[in-house]
């Protein structure tokens with residue numbers, strides 16, 4: 001019967017809505033940390049050489065050609081012009097975009 005079928009489907013949908021709500025409220029931080037872990041895993045993959053060796057971020061930064069009037073932001077790792085330097089701390093430079 002069509003009516004019974006609809007009732008079953010609405011029950012299923014309600015259950016899905018409830019679990020989605022639980023996911024979005026109580027488990028939201030967990031879901032976010034999972035996403036962060038995935039991002040880090042991606043970054044790891046990009047740091048792998050064809051030989052399978054892991055290239056450290058520091059090594060990648062040093063390879064970037066850098067002019068005398070430029071610096072590499074320690075937060076976003078982009079090469080910036082000196083005019084965009086917002087802060088220097090412990091020998092590390094930070095650009096105005098990262099410092100807000």
Ligand SMILES: [Zn+2]
Pocket residue numbers: 073074075076077078094095096097098099
């Ligand atoms: Zn930056």
